[in-house]
Amino acid sequence: MSSSHSHPYVDALGTTAHNDRYLNLARGKWHWQVTTWVALAVVAVQAAALAYMYGQRKEYAYTVQIDELGIASYVKDLAPQQIHTSYLVAAQVGNFIRGIRTITTDPVAFKNGMNAAYAVCLKDAQGYIKRYYDAEKPLELIAQGGGVYPDRIEVTPLSDTSYRARWVERLVKGGEILSETQWEATVQVALTPPAELNRDQRQRNPLGVWVATLNWSKI
Secondary structure (H helix, E strand, O other), X not given: OOOOOOOOOXXXXXXXXXXXXXXXXXXXXXXXXXXXXXXHHHHHHHHHHHHHHHXXXXXXXXXEEEOOOOOEEEEEEEOOOOOOOHHHXXXXXXXXXXXXXXXXXXXXXXXXXXXXHHOOEOHHHHHHHHHHXXXXXXXXXXXXXXXXXXXXXXXXXXXXXXXXXXXXXXXXXXXXXEEEEEEEXXXXXXXXXXXXXXXXXXXXXXXXXXXXXXXXXXX
């Protein structure tokens, strides 16, 4: 006689073998799923920790003196230095004046030099340059075999972002110097730390010295 607690399906013949096979597989699948999610959580925590540690990374520069045996005999920590010193900015302003004021007899070289200098200008400076050369028409001078070449460029800082440039310009035609004139410019710059430049800006102006406004005239 069957037990009062027996079930006609669960306790049927062959059910135990069925449960051993399929219920154990189901339990095993659930265990693997739990294990996988726990492993993913651990990996996520480790990745977040590594990202945080990388963000906290600091780099230090050292100067090392090596003796004749190849052993470091002197080590000194180099203090961080300002990138945009007055000397560097003055040099950049001088290069800009040379590039933007030079008119060569080769129209392609002239356009390349003009574009390179124009690329480091901000909106106000670009407008000033466009108005000036629209009136001067340098391509007509090039077509006549003439050119303009600045020389002896001297740049003096007036403040952290304002510079005065003075130079001599020679008007040359057919290999002959037709005239020499004295020029002066006031250049206002905007400075961007190189680390804050985007990819396009680094290609055009890796030092981050931008010409914001300028004004030049003969003296």
